[in-house]
Amino acid sequence: MEGQELTEQETALYDRQIRLWGADAQRRLRKSHILVYGMTGTVAEFCKNIVLAGVHSVTLVDERVVTEESLSANFLILPDENLYHGKTLAELCCDSLKEFNPMVHVAAEKGDILTFGVEFFEKFDAVILSCCSLRKKKWINQKCRKLSKPVAFYTVECRGSCGEIFVDLQDYKYSKLKRLDETIECRIEYPSFEEAISVPWRALPRRVSKLYFAMRVIEQFEYVEGRDPGQTIIDDLPGILKLRKELCETNSLNESQIADALLERLVRDTTEYPPICAIIGGILGQEVIKAISGKGDPLKNFFLFDAMDGKGLIEDISGPSGGSGAGFD
């Protein structure tokens, strides 16, 4: 039992999902606080999902203003310029999100996330980053890992027909029902983002999704070129192919493992594609709900989707030292 009984209003509203994950999980959701950075279309989908699910609060951070691109896949921003005046993306999305569920507190936080201190991050149970540079991802991930309480950390990125989710639940313990009355305690250790992406490629199983490698090449390219995430054009392809060569050499991976065509798609189609946003935002929503409700097996630690083959894959990128899958106490 967690916290107070659900109210009549909550039971009526959440009826169908309480039947799915139970009243205890719903009570834990009600106490949870979520921080979201980067209001992309995928994040808009995610926010819709967790606001509907009934978390306690969602805090949005995004200092950018509306551009045509930010409108394209984000249904939280209404196409009415009169609304935009002086408002950040976070504030605009906040206004729309509030309507989805009057029981959830939605707020927009101003300021540069890199200046936020421990006391800020400590308020949250889950932190979700999108549209974030490599440096920022690492920095915030480390910040979350140093807090006195565990915080679930996620990054999410969609480019064209592809999407990727990274999960860091640190040292995650949960229990699950194994037949009738028997519960078993499970424990999963996660590597940090930096640890995960530093795992030598040759140390990974041969059948790891090629999309994982391709995303690392693009991420590294944007980082060394000082680009914002998603800011690549087709003219960057030669540079990216060069970087692929270098990375493959250091990692003893055959270059052909990362197909030109895949890299070309990722370089060219950098805008979000709404069906992919819905899919990735849905999976991410489900993972965050799992982690904060303690219900269900969370994925470890990458989820990759490509509409070209339609596969939604889980990859465990943790190397020999980073713990391996579910352990049992």
Add this chain to the structure above:
Amino acid sequence: MASEEQLSAIKRAKVLMVGAGGIGCELLKTLALSGFQDIHIIDMDTIEVSNLNRQFLFRQCHVGQSKAKVARDAVLRFRPNISITPYHANVKESRFNVDFFKEFDVVLNGLDNLDARRHVNRLCLAADVPLVESGTTGFLGQVTVHLKGKTECYECQPKPAPKTYPVCTITSTPSKFVHCIVWAKDLLFAKLFGDKNQENDLNVRSSDTGNSSEHSEDVFECRKDEDIEQYGRRIYDHVFGHNIEVALSNEETWKNRNKPRPIYSKDVLHVKMTKENGDTEKDCATGDVSAMASLSLKNPQDIWSLAENSRVFLEALRLFFSKRGKEIGNLTFDKDDQLAVEFVTAAANIRASSFGIPLHSLFEAKGIAGNIVHAVATTNAIIAGLIVIEAIKVLKKDNNNYRMTYCLEHPSRKLLLMPVEPYEPNKSCYVCSETPLSLEVNTRHSKLRDFVEKIVKGKLGMNFPVIMKGASILYEVGEDLEDDMVAIYAANLEKALSELPSPVTSGTVLTVEDLQQEFSCSINIKHREEFDEEKEPDGMVLSGWVEAPVDKDNNKPNGNGESTSNALPTEEILEGEKDVEIQETSGGTETVAGKKRKLSEVDESRNQKKPEKLDLDDEDDELVISDDWESLTKKKRV
């Protein structure tokens, strides 16, 4: 992703969405964001509070309004320049005919029931319009593309029948809580508040077995000299006391079973409980009356004691008579009718208590009685995304790349979203191929009416059937028939098949057509004298719509050992003989059991669910992936 060619195909496309519920809301949003500009959407439902946890286009203030219309308005807020045409209507209405369907480039289903899915499937086949079918339940979901002549149609694979229980289990020997729910809902509730003229096994059985001299018709009538509480207590004592005593007198029944305990109201509730002003209160709106409220029971998740259940039983009965008197005689159980749920919960619990079955909360009882499917926004969002991906392939005529995709709860070989190649049409599908069905029936005893109700409507899902033997029409439904024909058809209905003007006997081939669905099939008639009452309650057996090979392969564990079909709760399935149906409407279901598919992982994910839910995860908003093994397993056993 969005090439010029693709974008213009999207912009030109005219799409029909059927269903504006859980999947529908997500789908309409994703279509609009993806650039679709001409979307038509049909949904007959109005918005309920329990929709709001996932149907995100709707708000509290929209409760009671048309889903199709509110969804349109909500999406136009963020995409004001596209055209969305809503129809607050049933897709089975005659205006949505083949010509209507032909206007569309693709049809996208987000439906909640088998019946409508089959109807749309046939119209899409007749109009030769591609159909993208979908469904979700809990964390599970799937998307399929049906393209006439290229991939299987929705009905190429067998569909599960509604879960049913033998009458005697319900009336005399319940062993599970669900049996008590069926009894409370389909027998007791129907008897007290529903159509009095309908057949009902409730008192038939009690007088049958006990040879009671009581006039059974009178028991459930309120007598002139009693007040509502006296009446309620008399009903209580009759069904929970007297009937149990009568049942106990048949010793044979209890040889290998625990004997039930008769319960009388005076033993549970000593004092009179009715407020004296009860009778003078006026009729109120359905939603406002609650026995829980008047008894100060707050939490629907609590399990009430026998005394509390008894109080709720009497109070709910009193409230029905004092506040909703006008509806009595016409009520059918509705999961959104609070008072009905309270009454059924209480009655089921008292019965459960009598039979030593664990009691359940109102919340749980409501789920069982209403066949409520658990549902969440995330799965619907994922499925809607997958539908749009397939719909765009359809528009681009990307015929080699269609995928049937499963959304799983637990990954299988690392896959959480699992694409599978679509299957070819089933050559012996009675819907999309021209393979005849065959019917075993006693042609001398069965009437044409039985054939129409049980087979043509019940099994084949036709709405406007025409039944022909060669060129002669035996029966027809339509709006523009001549009076004399109507009279002839009405007379034919009451005739045995062999006595029809053009007799139907062994060897006859009947043609059955639905004009609206533009769907026709042949049925070979075979006379058979005897039918097993428990196993073949229809008194006729239709075959040819379930393929034997599918059954076999489905039940074979896969070579890789992932199949866990041995862990299925087979006990329930054994009771699958037809009699009392627990569902009024069968839930939409999609098959997961293709013979060539490696779908052990779907079975596996299904097995994680609680057995109690497995029986019933049907109906309401979204489809159930899973019941399929149930029907197949059942079929195999039969």
